[in-house]
Every structure is written in structure tokens, then in C-alpha cells.
Amino acid sequence: MRIAVAGGTGTVGRYAVQTAHERRHEVVLLTRGNGVDVLHGSGLEQALAGVDVVIDTLNSTTLSTKQAVEFFGAASRQLLTAEKRSGVRHHIALSIVGIDNIDTSYYAGKLAQERLVEASDLPHTIARTGQFHEFAEQIVRQTSFGPLTLVPRTLTRPVAAREVGAHLIDLAEGAPAGRARDLLGPRDESLADMVRRMFAHDGRRRAVLEMRLPGAYGRGLASGKLRGGGARDTATTTFEQWLHTDHQQP
Numbered sequence: 001m002r003i004a005v006a007g008g009t010g011t012v013g014r015y016a017v018q019t020a021h022e023r024r025h026e027v028v029l030l031t032r033g034n035g036v037d038v039l040h041g042s043g044l045e046q047a048l049a050g051v052d053v054v055i056d057t058l059n060s061t062t063l064s065t066k067q068a069v070e071f072f073g074a075a076s077r078q079l080l081t082a083e084k085r086s087g088v089r090h091h092i093a094l095s096i097v098g099i100d101n102i103d104t105s106y107y108a109g110k111l112a113q114e115r116l117v118e119a120s121d122l123p124h125t126i127a128r129t130g131q132f133h134e135f136a137e138q139i140v141r142q143t144s145f146g147p148l149t150l151v152p153r154t155l156t157r158p159v160a161a162r163e164v165g166a167h168l169i170d171l172a173e174g175a176p177a178g179r180a181r182d183l184l185g186p187r188d189e190s191l192a193d194m195v196r197r198m199f200a201h202d203g204r205r206r207a208v209l210e211m212r213l214p215g216a217y218g219r220g221l222a223s224g225k226l227r228g229g230g231a232r233d234t235a236t237t238t239f240e241q242w243l244h245t246d247h248q249q250p
């Protein structure tokens with residue numbers, strides 16, 4: 001099968017690419033380094049020639065509602081239009097468990113992306129997962145000031161990006177499923193505790209201050225809704241195991 005991965009150099013995209021190679025699929029990378037700017041559509045149609053399935057793992061780290069909706073909206077429109085022209089038969093969008101009532105900030109962009117995919121007549125799968133174990137480091141990069149790291153109070157049930165990458169390839173090998181079952185990790189965690197354990201594991205001496213973010217976004221993060229509720233698949237790697245296996249110290 002020929003599988004294109006948008007964002008194939010990213011945290012999760014690179015694991016999807018790795019699993020696809022291991023399973024002997026042909027892989028096309030839709031990233032700027034490979035001459036494809038998905039946001040503006042440049043190089044996209046040429047790259048999609050002969051592609052069976054597109055997996056969208058693009059990301060923008062903005063917390064602005066306007067910017068998130070613009071980014072995920074524009075990228076999804078470009079992908080879906082080019083895929084239709086190129087005869088792609090399955091679009092897979094990676095999204096996040098439990099965001100339904102948090103239609104603001106970053107999550108507004110993800111919900112806009114989901115709605116565009118659902119409204120498109122392209123056969124599709126929306127794959128929602130929990131936060132990645134790697135999210136602990138992603139947040140540290142955004143919220144560290146001097147010796148202090150601020151962490152928004154976030155209740156989560158995280159999953160290793162490696163397992164999410166393999167899950168995406170499982171979905172690519174199957175038929176379009178509409179909304180796939182949620183994929184969550186094996187244990188409930190709080191993000192601040194994950195960051196503290198990661199620092200202790202790495203020997204990084206930094207103060208961690210957990211703070212409740214104001215507004216609907218902050219309430220959503222702290223509510224426990226991101227841990228999901230209904231039917232789910234459960235990944236196996238705990239955060240503790242991940243620290244000793246996949247985690248790479250910065």
C-alpha cells in the first residue's frame with residue numbers, strides 16, 4: 001500500500017512512518033523539508049500520485065482559537081481537495097479524546113478539522129487518542145521560564161506516540177471507519193506529575209508549578225474529560241516504562 005503521512009517528521013508522524021516501513025508499505029512524506037507545504041498546497045498533488053491512504057498528523061502549537069481554526073481548517077481543506085483529485089481512497093485524521101465540549105483555543109482547531117473531514121465525501125477515519133507521553137516535554141518547551149516550569153492543571157490518560165503511530169497504520173490497513181474507537185493509555189496521570197517524574201528521571205533540577213488555566217480551555221484540561229469515557233482501546237506502555245524506553249533527554 002502507498003501511504004502518505006502529512007507531518008511525517010513530527011512527534012507521532014515519525015512513528016507512523018517507521019511502522020509503515022516495517023510493514024513494507026511505500027511511504028510518502030508530506031512535509032516542508034520534502035518540498036510539500038500542506039498549508040498552501042504547494043507540491044501536494046504531485047506528491048499524492050498513486051497514494052492509497054493519507055494520514056494527517058500535522059500540527060501547529062498555537063493556543064489562539066483563530067489561528068488554530070485557520071491552520072487546521074486550511075490544512076484539511078488543502079489535503080481533502082488534493083486527495084479527491086488524486087484518487088486517494090482513505091483519509092485518516094488524528095485527533096484528541098474528550099475535546100467535544102472544549103470548542104476553544106487549540107481544541108477549536110481540532111474540532112474544525114474533524115467537522116471538515118466528516119463533511120467531506122472522501123471515505124475517512126477520525127482517530128482520537130489521549131495526550132502523548134511526549135506531551136510532557138512538549139509542554140516544558142512552551143512554558144519554561146528561567147528555572148521555573150509552569151504546567152497547566154491537566155488530567156490525562158496518556159499514550160506513547162510510538163503506539164499511536166502503529167495504531168494509525170493499523171487503521172490505514174483497514175477500511176474507512178468514520179469515528180474509530182478512542183485509543184488511551186493504561187493509567188490516569190496528571191501532567192504536572194508527569195513533568196516532575198521526567199525531570200527526576202533526567203536529573204533536571206527545575207521547579208514545577210502547577211496552575212489552573214482560566215476560561216473554558218483551562219476548565220477542560222482540568223476536568224478529566226480528556227481521559228475519555230466510552231468504549232476504548234487501551235495501549236500498553238505506561239509513562240514510567242516510556243521514560244526508560246522511548247524518552248530521549250533533550
Ligand SMILES: NC(=O)c1ccc[n+]([C@@H]2O[C@H](COP(=O)([O-])OP(=O)(O)OC[C@H]3O[C@@H](n4cnc5c(N)ncnc54)[C@H](OP(=O)(O)O)[C@@H]3O)[C@@H](O)[C@H]2O)c1
Pocket residue numbers: 006007008009010011012013030031032033036037038039040056057058059060094095096097110129130131132133134135138
Ligand atoms: N501531542 C499530543 O499529546 C497529541 C495527542 C493526541 C493527538 N495529537 C495530534 O497529533 C498531531 C501531531 O502532533 P505532534 O505533536 O506529533 O506534532 P509535531 O511534533 O508538532 O509535528 C508537526 C508536524 O507537522 C508538520 N507541519 C507543520 N506545518 C506544516 C506545513 N505547513 N506543511 C507541511 N507540514 C507541516 C511538521 O513538519 P515540518 O515542520 O518538517 O514541515 C511536523 O512534521 C496533531 O494534530 C495533534 O493534535 C497530539
